[in-house]
Amino acid sequence: MTEFTPFASLFGGALIGLAAVLLMALHGRIAGMTGILSGIIPPLAADWDWRAAFIAGAVVAPVFVVALFGDIVAFDSxxxxxxxxxxxxxxxxxxxxxxxxxxxxxxxxxxxxxxxxxxxxxxxxxxxxxxxxxxxxxxxxx
Structure with missing residues (x-):
């Protein structure tokens, strides 16, 4: 059973919402991960730079959370x-x-x-x- 973490979930959801709003406001783009990812797989999209930065942020952010708080979410399938x-x-x-x-x-x-x-x-x-x-x-x- 997964532990219930309402505050961490609320904070994470708020950050996802903020990222989506900023991407729409600054670039006029929808924050769909698949569409963003498809633009950095060759052939590269003309706007590949912001796409690569968005994906990098999605990958690096959890590393910062672990470094700051030391919590690693176990994954077992x-x-x-x-x-x-x-x-x-x-x-x-x-x-x-x-x-x-x-x-x-x-x-x-x-x-x-x-x-x-x-x-x-x-x-x-x-x-x-x-x-x-x-x-x-x-x-x-x-």
Whole structure:
């Protein structure tokens, strides 16, 4: 069971929201991680510099948190690495078909009252709930 951390979660959520607002205000771009990442994979987008800085910040920020507070969040998955890789590839296909990821639709799209993003986020959540139910209660795995 994961420990409930309301204050850390609230602070982290506020920082994500602030980053999304600043990216929209300063660059007119949506803070969807998949779209940002796709611009730094060759062929590079014309605006690859801010994309690389955004991704670098997302990677380096947890290092600073560990350095400041010493808290390392343990990650353990009962699923084999092969299944995690396959799941990642399936998510990549879904992101492409859905026209964005959960951060783009869920954080930025809903905040802009985008009907498309609201529907996409509801589909993400329903699919997640159905997948967990099937894996845990029908198949009996992980």
């Amino acid at each position: 009962p699923a084999p690495v092969q299944l995690l890789i396959i799941g990642g590839l399936i998510v990549g296909v879904g992101v492409t078909l859905g026209g964005g990821c959960t951060s783009g639709h869920g954080v930025c799209g809903i905040a802009r009252f985008s009907k498309r993003s609201i529907v996409a986020t509801l589909v993400f959540m329903a699919t997640t709930a159905a997948t967990v139910f099937v894996i845990r209660h029908v198949i009996g795995g992980f």
